[in-house]
Amino acid sequence: MPEADALPTRRDEAWRYADIDALARIGADAINEWREITVAAGETWRETMVVGSDNPELRRIRLTVGDGARAELFATNVGDDFTRLEVEVTLGEGAHFEFGGVTIGGGDAVREFVTTTVHAEPNGTSNQTVRSVHWGTGTGNFLGEIKVARHAQKTDAAQDFKGLLLEAGASANAVPQLEIFADDVKCAHGATVGQLDESARFYMGARGLSPELAQRLLVQAFLGDAFVELDDEDSRTVLLDTALKALEGAAL
Amino acid sequence: MLAIENLHAEIGGKAILKGLNLEVAAGEVHAIMGPNGAGKSTLANVLGGKPDYEVTGGSVTFKGANLFDLEPHERAATGLFLGFQYPVEIPGVSNVQFLREAANAQRKYRGEEPLSGGEFLKLAKEKAGLLKLDMEMLKRQVNVGFSGGEKKRAEMVQMGILDPSFAVLDETDSGLDIDALRVVGDGINAIMRAPDKGVLLITHYQRLLDVVKPDRVSILAGGRIVQTGGPELALRLEDEGYDAVMADA
Numbered sequence: 001m002p003e004a005d006a007l008p009t010r011r012d013e014a015w016r017y018a019d020i021d022a023l024a025r026i027g028a029d030a031i032n033e034w035r036e037i038t039v040a041a042g043e044t045w046r047e048t049m050v051v052g053s054d055n056p057e058l059r060r061i062r063l064t065v066g067d068g069a070r071a072e073l074f075a076t077n078v079g080d081d082f083t084r085l086e087v088e089v090t091l092g093e094g095a096h097f098e099f100g101g102v103t104i105g106g107g108d109a110v111r112e113f114v115t116t117t118v119h120a121e122p123n124g125t126s127n128q129t130v131r132s133v134h135w136g137t138g139t140g141n142f143l144g145e146i147k148v149a150r151h152a153q154k155t156d157a158a159q160d161f162k163g164l165l166l167e168a169g170a171s172a173n174a175v176p177q178l179e180i181f182a183d184d185v186k187c188a189h190g191a192t193v194g195q196l197d198e199s200a201r202f203y204m205g206a207r208g209l210s211p212e213l214a215q216r217l218l219v220q221a222f223l224g225d226a227f228v229e230l231d232d233e234d235s236r237t238v239l240l241d242t243a244l245k246a247l248e249g250a251a252l
Numbered sequence: 253m254l255a256i257e258n259l260h261a262e263i264g265g266k267a268i269l270k271g272l273n274l275e276v277a278a279g280e281v282h283a284i285m286g287p288n289g290a291g292k293s294t295l296a297n298v299l300g301g302k303p304d305y306e307v308t309g310g311s312v313t314f315k316g317a318n319l320f321d322l323e324p325h326e327r328a329a330t331g332l333f334l335g336f337q338y339p340v341e342i343p344g345v346s347n348v349q350f351l352r353e354a355a356n357a358q359r360k361y362r363g364e365e366p367l368s369g370g371e372f373l374k375l376a377k378e379k380a381g382l383l384k385l386d387m388e389m390l391k392r393q394v395n396v397g398f399s400g401g402e403k404k405r406a407e408m409v410q411m412g413i414l415d416p417s418f419a420v421l422d423e424t425d426s427g428l429d430i431d432a433l434r435v436v437g438d439g440i441n442a443i444m445r446a447p448d449k450g451v452l453l454i455t456h457y458q459r460l461l462d463v464v465k466p467d468r469v470s471i472l473a474g475g476r477i478v479q480t481g482g483p484e485l486a487l488r489l490e491d492e493g494y495d496a497v498m499a500d501a
Contacts, residue, residue, distance in 0.1 A: 198303065203340035205324035206300050206333075207350070207410065208358035214325075217353060221344025 007031065014086075017141045017173050019110045022056035022082030034060045034088075041066035041092065048235040050242050052079025052111060060086045067092040067121070074230045076239045077103040077111040077140075078246040086114040093121035099128040100226040104243045106136030106170070106250055114143045119155040119185075126156075131226045132163040133219055133243075134170035135251040143175045144189070150181040157186070163193035164222050166215075167251045211252045219247055253278045253315060253450045254418060260309035261298045268294040270475035271310070276418075276468075281444070281451040283461055283486060286472035287494045292454045293337060295472065296422035299452075300334035301327055314418065328354075329361035333416035337423040339403040342394035347406065348376065350394050351413050358414065372413075379412030383439045400427030408439040419444050420452045425460035437463025458490040473498060 132140030163172025
């Protein structure tokens, strides 16, 4: 672990794809700034956020979710500079954590979600879905660590990542990390990276959609999965529209 | 309406169309038949503007304009509809959303007002009814989980909604049972049989031509039209086969 006032390095697993130079511009102090949130037993907490601007950004959230409680976080990451949203979650008995995230953008910026989900008690569930769309030499990352304590039986944890690269120079990285000490648990993770379906693009063109419109519709469909669990249409629209706005000017 | 002159096209460096000539007038249904590998699907794809197909010579004039000056979406907005032999699945996009966007993109290109949600749904319902396709199917994702027959019916619903002036239908009858064939054939007649519309109907079988009666029939072989005649030519092909008919030509 880094010293209190030292910057992490890319040798640290959780920072291996980070833009350390950008981090230096934010300053070491930010590394120690955690926003602490406690969700009381049986309660539901939900937040949606758009992160990213022309400046580097680091947001760290530490969530403690009580027994039977539910925490939901949905985010669109549209940074034009290094933008990292980091979440540490500790789940009580029967608690649930839902995360949906989108990273989207071109240029040469790195946008990432980093989550650590600790299933500390039995019967906890977590579901994380991240979609990344990049072009130029842009990068999207999802580093998701799941820890299941020895007595946290019947844990059910799932992570799903899909990357869509619109140009050859773009990249997407998924790093699932599982640390399981209980024996009766379900932990699923999947990651794929691909390109837009050319046959779908031609089909849409043949029906009258310009390349821009076809791409927008396909990307919209691709991103939708990340917010499918967000039961608030207005918020969902904001997150999706922000992502699609970032798509304007993307490579075709 | 559509004039193809000395068209040459290749894919992956392999010449497929080798000097194809064909004219389809307004009000005409022109059937194209031909053995496997003759270039039928290549012709459809070249007319639609599919990437990977390279036009190496000749010209296609559509409603007075050079077709090859237009991008695929511009061809569609100009009134050309390409019915796919294998309609493409688009996960995450509903038929309703897809077709409304497509219809309005075409209208915008032509300088027309967009359809409102209500107007569009009314139109979609009418065309789905014509093709006996459950409206619920149109709320589902484009072609995802559709059977072969449902995909072809959905293609014709799309054609009904987009209301093109010229349709190139590439083996729209493949994968259809006898009842579905009649429904699709009746749909083609209802949507495209008009004095100001034309159809290029690519098919292997006479059975679709029993429903959609062609005005002209051409045989495509070796990348060229080798024979053109009336509806009786298709009947002869059905009886005697390509080799015999072409040997007589």
